[in-house]
Amino acid sequence: MGPLSVPASVTTILLDIEGTTTPITFVKAILFPYIQDNVKEYLLNHWQEKECQEDIDQLRLQAEKDTGLNGFVPIPENDAELQQVVQGVVDNVHWQMSLDRKTTALKQLQGHMWRAAYNTGQVKGEVYDDVVPALRKWKEAGMKLYIFSSGSVEAQKLLFGYSIEGDLLELYEGYFDTTIGPKVESESYRRIADHIGCSTENILFLTDVTKEAKAAKEAGVHVAVVVRPGNANLTDEEKAKYPLISTFEQIILPSAK
CATH class of the missing domain: 1.10.720.60 (Transcription Termination Factor Rho, Rna-binding Domain; Chain A, Domain 1)
Incomplete structure (x- = not known):
């Protein structure tokens, strides 16, 4: 795990939630x-x-x-x-x-x-400490940010709208859930690219689940697997197959190279 240089073709960052932006424990x-x-x-x-x-x-x-x-x-x-x-x-x-x-x-x-x-304030959405600074930096650099989670779009908006860091909805261009397709099927990522109006090679997908990374990669999407405390352990084969990051700070945008 170390710095991840984002390919120059990437204009969009697609993010999973659980284990990526937000602790699985939440x-x-x-x-x-x-x-x-x-x-x-x-x-x-x-x-x-x-x-x-x-x-x-x-x-x-x-x-x-x-x-x-x-x-x-x-x-x-x-x-x-x-x-x-x-x-x-x-x-x-x-x-x-x-x-x-x-x-x-x-x-x-x-x-x-x-x-x-x-x-009613009974629940507030949790995000890792490195998430909000990175999202703001990426957005300022011109990246378009989207969420793809198995939780409903409404649940996604609630988590980020009522987060411990305040209302984060302004950071995102849009949200996708399982109504566009399962996260483990490559066709879902092609549909997302079509919906956004870009090519799959313009997208970087961040997830903690290698099955999702595999599906996205097969669709032509760039991927990185996020390794956080409490996430599922990866096999040596999985570690060798995908770029790994432990914090969003390790992502280096094309303009920052």
Whole structure:
């Protein structure tokens, strides 16, 4: 691990969140437990709202697709007793989260629950110390900054909008989640490039997950794997295959060479 000279073709930096800009412990120890502990109360408090009912409809549709999976939890129709439906949603959410699933329906509900938590100050988004200075420096140098995370776009905006460093939304040009495609499929990165209006070779993707780095690289995107405390250990083969950085300070932009 050492300085990473960014290729001259790069005009855009695409960032993962968990393990890259934000400690994995924030998601695992704060955000996820918040959902598990508060989902029932949230559903009961917001039951009459259209948004909440749409979230439940999406979870129910996902549940229908999941029929037959091991441990599958069905969600009763709304004509069943309220407590039955609520408990079905709670059990389904807990089941999906126990498998670390990334379904869009689950992420949508989580995003709405986190919005309520951020708005009331119960949660603030964490970022590593080196992140904000680097993002500001890159933006000032003319780089376009985007996020690509498995968390919903809304959840992403909440984390950076209500961060421990204040509102960071001004730093980003845009946000991508799994609605554009899975992070482990190369086609997702081609779609992102199309959406941004650039070539894949104009993008540098920073992630802590080598499967994501592999998919991005296959699409022609430049990649670097971020090694942070608490991130998954890399094999020697993975270490040899990708550029590694332990802090954003190691990234040297073309103009700074």
